Amino acid sequence: MEPALGLALPEQPALVILREERPAEASREEPGMVTGTVAPSVVPQNNLVTSEPQPTPATTPGVDDRPAALDIPAADIPAVDLPPLDPALAPPEPLRSAAPSEVTIPPPDLPKVVVELPSGSTLAGDIAARMSEGLALPRLAERERNEILAAYQAQENRPLWIDGKGWSEAAKHLVAQLGRAAEDGLRPTDYPLPVFEASDKGKLAEADVRLSALAVLYARDARGGRIDPRRLSKLITPTLYLPSATEVLSELTAVQDPGAALAAYNPPHEQYRRLKAKLAELREHLDDTPLVRIPAGPPLKLGMRDERVPLVRARLGLGPSEEPVFDHSTALALADFQKKAGLPANGVLSERTLAALGTPATARGEQDIIAQMERWRWLPPDLGESHIIVNVPEFMVRVVRDGKVVHETRAIVGKPDTATPIFSHKMDHVIVNPSWNVPPSILKKEFLPGLAADPNYAAKRGYVVTRHGNNISVRQPPGERNALGWIKFMFPNDHAVYLHDTPNRRLFASERRAFSHGCVRVDNPFLLADQVLGPDWSHERLKRLIGSGERMIKLPQPLPIHLVYNTYVVGADGHMTVFDDLYGFHRLVRQALEQRG
Numbered sequence: 085m086e087p088a089l090g091l092a093l094p095e096q097p098a099l100v101i102l103r104e105e106r107p108a109e110a111s112r113e114e115p116g117m118v119t120g121t122v123a124p125s126v127v128p129q130n131n132l133v134t135s136e137p138q139p140t141p142a143t144t145p146g147v148d149d150r151p152a153a154l155d156i157p158a159a160d161i162p163a164v165d166l167p168p169l170d171p172a173l174a175p176p177e178p179l180r181s182a183a184p185s186e187v188t189i190p191p192p193d194l195p196k197v198v199v200e201l202p203s204g205s206t207l208a209g210d211i212a213a214r215m216s217e218g219l220a221l222p223r224l225a226e227r228e229r230n231e232i233l234a235a236y237q238a239q240e241n242r243p244l245w246i247d248g249k250g251w252s253e254a255a256k257h258l259v260a261q262l263g264r265a266a267e268d269g270l271r272p273t274d275y276p277l278p279v280f281e282a283s284d285k286g287k288l289a290e291a292d293v294r295l296s297a298l299a300v301l302y303a304r305d306a307r308g309g310r311i312d313p314r315r316l317s318k319l320i321t322p323t324l325y326l327p328s329a330t331e332v333l334s335e336l337t338a339v340q341d342p343g344a345a346l347a348a349y350n351p352p353h354e355q356y357r358r359l360k361a362k363l364a365e366l367r368e369h370l371d372d373t374p375l376v377r378i379p380a381g382p383p384l385k386l387g388m389r390d391e392r393v394p395l396v397r398a399r400l401g402l403g404p405s406e407e408p409v410f411d412h413s414t415a416l417a418l419a420d421f422q423k424k425a426g427l428p429a430n431g432v433l434s435e436r437t438l439a440a441l442g443t444p445a446t447a448r449g450e451q452d453i454i455a456q457m458e459r460w461r462w463l464p465p466d467l468g469e470s471h472i473i474v475n476v477p478e479f480m481v482r483v484v485r486d487g488k489v490v491h492e493t494r495a496i497v498g499k500p501d502t503a504t505p506i507f508s509h510k511m512d513h514v515i516v517n518p519s520w521n522v523p524p525s526i527l528k529k530e531f532l533p534g535l536a537a538d539p540n541y542a543a544k545r546g547y548v549v550t551r552h553g554n555n556i557s558v559r560q561p562p563g564e565r566n567a568l569g570w571i572k573f574m575f576p577n578d579h580a581v582y583l584h585d586t587p588n589r590r591l592f593a594s595e596r597r598a599f600s601h602g603c604v605r606v607d608n609p610f611l612l613a614d615q616v617l618g619p620d621w622s623h624e625r626l627k628r629l630i631g632s633g634e635r636m637i638k639l640p641q642p643l644p645i646h647l648v649y650n651t652y653v654v655g656a657d658g659h660m661t662v663f664d665d666l667y668g669f670h671r672l673v674r675q676a677l678e679q680r681g
Contacts, residue, residue, distance in 0.1 A: 208241040210289035218293025221301060223274075228300055231329035236293070243292040244337055250282050251295075257343030258299055258336065265302065268350050269363060269454035270310075275302055299336055299346055300329040306349035308461030310680060316672045319505040320649075321578070322462035353467065354487070356460040358654035363453045365658075366446060378441060384410045384433035396433060399441050423664075426452070426671040452662075455674035456652040464508060468644035472511065472616070474583075474604055475650050476504050477663035479597040481583070481606055483615045491615045496586065496597040496605035503667045504581065504602050506649050510642035511575040511583075514613060516626060516635045517562040518572045522547070523580055526601055531558050562634055570630050571609050573616065575645050583645075585609040598666060604647070616643055 211218075215236070219229045236244075245255035262275040278294045280287035304326050313320040327349065336342035350356070376399040384390055393408040400417040415431035423429040425440045425448060440448065467473070470485045476497050483491040498504035502525070522531060534541035535549070535556075542549045542558055546565060550557045560566050569585020579602065586605040591597060599605075606612055610623035617626075618640050629635055651663045651670045665671055 207243050207246070207285060207289050207292075210285045211236060211241040211243060211293060214286055214290040215293055218278075218290045219297050221294075221297050224297055224301055228297075228304075228329040232293070232296055232300060232333065235296070235330060235333045243289070244333070245295045246288050246292045248282075250280075250288075254337075254340065254342050255295060257341045258295060258346060259343075261343035261346045262298060262302060264347075267364065268306065268347075268360060269457045270302070270305055274305070296333055299342070300332045302346060303327050303332045303349040306346075306461065307465075308458070310458065311673070311676045313462055313506075313673075316676060317667075317669065319503050319579070319667075320669060321505060321507045323464070323508060324462060325464060351457075351460045351463065352465055353460060353463070355650070355654065356457060358656075358658070359453055359457050359460070359652065362654050362658070362660055363450065363457070366449050366453065369446070378438060380435075380438065383435070386410060386412065386415045386431065392433075396441075426665050426668075426674060451674050451678065452652060452670070455670055455677060456650065458673055458677060459649060463646060463648065464644075467646060471644040471646060474504075474645070474647045475653075475663075476506065476647060477649060477651050477666045478653070481604065481612070483612070491612065493612060494592050494597065494607040495583075496591055496599050497666075498600050498602040499598050500667055502601045504600070504604060504647060505579040506647050506669065507577065507579070508644065508646045509575040509577050511573055511616065511639060511645045512642045513574050513636055513638045514617065515572050515574060516629045516637065517570060517631065517633055518566065518568045518584070519562055519634060520560040520567045522558040522560070523601070527556070527558055532556070562631075569605075569609065571613060571626065573606075573609075573612070583609075583612070596664075 215233060219232060236242075245252055245258065251259060259277060262277065263272060265272045265275055275298045277298070278287070278291040280291040282288065307326050308322075308324050309326050313322055313324075332349075336345055339345050376395050378392055378395045378399060381390065381392060384392070384396070388410045389408055390410065391408055393410050393414065394404060396410075396418070397403070397405060397414055400414070400421060402413060402417055405411065405414075410433070418433060418437065419429040419431040421441070422431070422437055425437075427437055427440060467484070470483070472481065472483055474481050474495060474497075479495050479497060481493050481495045482489050531542060531547075538544075546560060546563070548559045548561060550559070564570075565587055567586070569587055572582055572584035574582050581603045583604045583606050588599075589607070591599055591605075592607045610626055613621065613626055614623050616639055617637060620640075621637060649667075649669050651665055652660060653663070654660045
């Protein structure tokens with residue numbers, strides 16, 4: 085029995101050592117160990133082996149008297165003087181040598197010893213019995229529970245993270261990373277570590293399963309699984325790359341530092357890392373300024389009298405007023421606060437605005453950065469060596485190659501009531517001299533009422549109307565008045581949006597460029613074509629095609645394109661720029677995360 089681990093070691097083969105000095109303190113050694121000098125015990129004499137003692141000097145030259153390992157290789161034994169033989173160790177019968185001049189003593193066959201924690205087989209029954217308790221996490225889906233169960237069954241229910249003294253070294257790395265969840269804007273309270281005593285095998289087993297479940301949950305949260313973006317809006321449709329429990333456990337158990345492997349499930353993008361650094365910086369300068377507590381009450385609007393007005397003015401940094409009237413200056417200051425807080429900037433003291441006024445500025449800043457970090461989790465881990473990124477609230481289109489922006493241009497995006505959707509796809513072709521098939525939404529809102537009033541409504545504007553029974557389609561042929569301009573960039577998607585030119589180029593001079601029906605209009609589109617089509621199709625060559633009929637040109641290879649909603653952007657110098665929450669998507673994400681907590 086090994087005292088340190090309390091495990092029975094494999095039974096060792098019997099070992100007889102001939103003509104060896106008996107160690108004086110042998111009884112004090114560890115059980116199953118033999119110490120002392122191992123030396124040849126017999127000398128061949130005329131085909132016989134004698135066990136007669138031979139005189140030996142106190143120190144034999146060339147012989148190492150230090151303790152020797154038990155793995156004794158076969159060796160030629162010269163005829164030398166031997167130490168006295170302890171009669172108690174002598175064999176009952178003389179041994180026969182294999183040859184007149186040598187004796188071969190083969191080493192014993194020692195089995196390979198694999199030390200398991202309270203032996204994996206010892207905990208296997210407890211793990212099977214406590215599996216349901218270990219997997220009892222509210223946000224862990226049934227599919228993940230079944231995959232974790234299958235992972236343990238594949239290992240005969242042996243523990244993955246527990247050794248004889250508690251957490252294994254690998255588990256300690258994993259536990260440490262879960263404790264650092266807040267650094268990535270996650271909640272450490274979502275990953276409560278189990279408490280156990282090393283003497284309680286049932287708790288040990290449950291803790292092992294629970295740690296596996298927490299690691300799976302963290303990995304999925306880090307990849308964007310905390311909230312379902314499609315529930316926030318039908319226009320937010322990213323493709324989430326959520327790992328399976330099988331994938332997570334296979335990866336974590338195959339590396340020396342599973343904590344680092346778990347951390348790698350967070351976004352690898354440079355902008356995410358900058359936001360993470362900004363979050364840490366913000367937390368270093370906590371705002372401990374005492375807040376003015378404003379009592380609850382009915383909404384306050386411009387011109388209303390209320391005893392809370394002086395408190396509202398004090399909270400907004402305004403001076404006192406002669407009368408408790410919610411005047412114009414108070415409404416303007418409150419509207420500015422609401423805008424910064426991501427609330428409707430209407431200057432009305434609503435219940436939501438009152439709650440925001442009761443939250444320290446630092447806490448609001450944390451929530452905003454965390455909400456932006458969450459949206460980075462919705463993007464693919466690999467954006468593409470070359471890719472296009474459209475930041476909708478910024479009204480900008482950029483081409484990125486090898487991590488560097490090689491081209492950028494202004495964009496016009498959808499109006500708030502016809503918002504540009506948020507998703508990723510791949511651009512695969514462009515069309516020069518495109519036709520525009522009026523989408524159903526515009527057809528219903530604009531063309532059908534016009535056609536009902538005037539059958540020539542569409543024709544007067546250069547559109548072609550086609551009727552198939554009760555179905556009507558409207559198409560605008562190519563031309564300088566075409567709504568798509570001279571070129572459009574296609575990435576077929578469920579939203580039927582794309583990038584394109586526009587005949588109304590004067591709109592690019594506006595600072596707030598939200599004018600389209602959902603598609604993204606691009607300034608200087610032929611320069612963008614230079615970037616996506618390669619050297620074979622320069623913008624000069626493309627422009628020679630203008631007016632010659634519709635022409636499709638495929639990209640050399642599909643190019644990833646990401647329509648994103650980044651309202652908080654951190655520059656290389658650490659400065660953070662905040663863009664307007666154009667469609668309220670940022671507010672929806674922040675509120676969803678707060679409600680989850």
